[in-house]
Amino acid sequence: MKNSFLFSRISLIVLLSTGLMACGGHSVLSSDDDSIMNTKQIKSLIPSHVRQRDSWAHDMNEIMDTLKIEKSKENVCSIVAIVDQESNFIANPQVPGLGQKAIKEVHNRLEEKFTDKLGDKLGRAVAVYFQDVLKNQPTPNNSYLSQMKKVKTEKDLDILYRQIFDYMTKHYHVSAITGVAKFVGQDIGERMNPITTLGSMQVQVSYAQEYNRNNLNIYQLRDDLYTQYGGLYYGIHRLMLYSTDYNKPIYRFADYNSGMYSSRNAAFQQSLKKLTKMDLALDGDLLLYNKDGKPQNAKSQSEIALTKLFSENGIIITPKKLRADLKEEKEQSFENTQSYLAVQKLYQEKTGKKPPYAIMPEVIISGPKLSREYNTNWYATRVNTRYESCMRRARNLH
Template identity: 30%
Template sequence: MPVAVDRPAGLGPTQAREALQRLLPATLADRAGWAADIHAALSALELPSTPRHLCAVLAVTEQESGFRADPTVPGLAAIARKEIERRADAAGVPQFAVRAALALRSPDGRSYAERIDAVKTERELSELFDDFIDMVPLGRRFFADDNPVRTGGPMQVSIAFAEAHARTRRYPYAQPGSIRSEVFTRRGGLYFGTAHLLDYDAPYDQPLYRFADFNAGRYASRNAAFQNALAVASGIGVAIDGDLLPRDGATLGETERVAYTLAGRIGMSEAAIRRDLLRGADAGFEHTTLHGRVFAYAESIDRRGLPRAVVPRIDLRSPKFTRKLTTEWFARRVDERHRRCLARMPAAADD
């Protein structure tokens, strides 16, 4: 007897791939391959191929790379040399020693200096740094195991995120190299980018906030709303950046310090406040005592409802950027692309 199964949500595999091919740029080479990899990423992550999901992946990919698996970065050679010089200075290595190390032959027969001058993409730069760290003692001295290329692939996903994700969920493809190297492929970059964008529960009523999180970190928009409420409740300015605690976990940060000023008014000890702030990187922070009491107190004194999601106010910094950019700029650009994509989605598509 056949087993009864529920019909999965979203478009079927053939429908999804056909819709994607119609939505991808007409000039894009191998649209069928791109469509297959996007659908495969959603399927492997057990996410339905709804129009919203399909268009979200397309919108971020278009914004981040213009549908290039390994996009070129202008001025990358200069960026690489500057990073090497910075690391050498921090390690107390004189520049003549750096020049001597870069003159050594690398595994592909060229000197490291020649490879730096020729580098065009983050994949090439990442491979160069890996070789330099593995083969040159001086490279290990000031890079250790810390390859400075942090993002890559068609969705410019964080390599640290990809490596952490692969430790908790099996990567669905045969893996000839490292997870780092997979990020720079079309299939791997789309898989990990889709996971970062969509594979978590977030209390948002608009995709805008998920796009902001893609740039600023998961739950950043939820946490920024909490910081906004905290500022209202305390009367003290708080950076609306989505980071509830400093990265080192030990320093007393601005959000925590301001929250402590409310301890008596919201009936919580400093230890209880810190306990809840430690959940700021996880799902469910919005259900903590701290979150509920700060919002309740803020809304009682301000006499209006406060938003539960706010786009973080972050100035983006990267040697790749040639102008001032912000998380809000990124999120709104992607949101505009998402809306245009949905408007072009075939009418038969079922969200």
Template identity: 30%
Template sequence: MLSGCTSQPAHTPETRAENVPGKIIRLMPASVPDRAGWASDIMAAFKAQHIAPSTENICSVLAVAGQESGFQADAPVPGLGKIAWQEIDRRAGQIHIPAVVVHAALHIPSPNGQSYSERLDAVRTEKQLSAIFDDFIGMVPMGQRLFGNFNPVHTGGPMQVSISFAETHAKGYPYPVADTLRHEVFSRRGGLYFGIVHLLAYPTHYDRQIFRFADFNAGWYASRNAAFQHAVSRLSGKPLALDGDLINYGEKSPGATELAVRTLGKRLNVGAATIRRALDKGETAQFEQTDLYQRVFALADRTQHPPLPRAILPGITLHSPKITRTLTTAWFAKRVDQRYMRCLAKAGEK
């Protein structure tokens, strides 16, 4: 694993840890309740993942948690009840159930004694909303018809980590899971643990931490892959969306990036099958070791001036019912980076 902004392993050399909890507490906003508890949970995640508690790594975690939730384990979301009703109506429309029928069904009592409608109208946090959907799916036949076993609440916790990401990376989780991993994500300890895994527990060669923040929003290696797409676009003359997605995931048909790379096949001396095998590694560190990656940038270095970057902020517009204005991955990364730089300054390292 690599530390936040260098290619050196995050867990070596050993970082002196005797004052780390106190350092985390000092770097957090003074208004955060139970800063000692936050520091303890952050340290536990670092220890479980063998991530060095360096100033850079501490400030990275604090910057993301501050941006995503304001250091609230289960932050309230404005208008969440309205968002939930819209999602229910959208699902009903997809399977041709009249909204009036669905709304009538939601007037029945839920396991806590309130009707589902009452709970939806009063919901304030994603944890509460996830619990409502769990009850609705499990107790009401129409819930199964609308949602199957799929809870539409995708993210949660103080770092707004993806629940599917947590379920995929559950190995090594240092706490007992009393209920479900989904519920752990909504806790402070679980949300921090999986958020830290997503932010720091993968190797990169980025020279600036801002690219790791973009990856946190867009997916591992999105910044590196966007730079690869940029190089392919410049070399091929084919316009590409610099979104970090190198293939059509889940499909066999080639996407725009793969097709653009194929036009360079003769210049790179690689065939279609080799191209596909390399692009399939786009979500791993190994992609940089493929002949395709190295030949694309070798050709770019010979023909493009100035040399093309190896990481750029992905050009992705964010879409979510919770987002009420136009936001992008670059906007998110820059906002987090500002917090990160202020944290470094507070630590006396910038």
């Protein structure tokens, strides 16, 4: 199960494929086809409730040109659907009750978050200090805690956390706690900042860092993500610039929520589950991951099932090779690995059917910004409804 919290969201290691494809396998490379849309046509596909449609359409047009993404109706509507779902086309939207939700998260999950990052001993000590800073700094009458209650947007909360961690970095040395040197550092604010997905398309900061377009420092990059252009740029980059053979855009929408190739990997898990009769999660993660996105040494149930399947069917593959194959699960190249091809072949032989290429990942979405738990199917279905509405508008264009 994957959970998306205000304080934490699983970081994915993402590499671009050399052959760039859009939804359903359409090329995202520029072309001179008559179906290529201009700024005026893009504007007409943006929902009428959106303010400054001209500006949003201009930025979308420019970014798609910059990234060499074909401005087909399908591609434009995919982007429109995600932006509308994530923010209703507001660069830095207000989140109802955000201040109270943030305070609740601090009270309920603070120590857990610090111990995850800093270890049990130092984490607990720093969590106590953090609580004291919240209640008494910068002044008791205008504490960070009282300021937190008043935040309206994610950017407000983000900037407040930056101020808190800047204060802690400068003042923490006065506290005589063993291991303080591990805490104080240039990146402490970024390591501990709970705001990890930003902007109108809710892009992970780690992804934007990997594809930093202007060599910005981390604060500048965060601020850029809250702008209309910056939020669109990194969101479009994340949504469109990887290759798949999905026959429906809904699977790309699911990937946007639960991770690149989650839909393909969930289908792989489903095939594996049917072949081994093991109770496998269909979450699209074939390995176990640490909170920093790195694979754990421990074997996942999918890896154990593969070992069992290959052993029972006389397929020779070393544990090292199997692990190497699974490490490619976030790339299209996984489809060329010995493990992937062997499962496809066994499924065909034993069932007489072609294995599914993609299914909806079974992933829970939860966090303080949500009123209740949802799942990836809920998210992708909502986005797909917006996509289909956009495509109806597109078919009426002249």
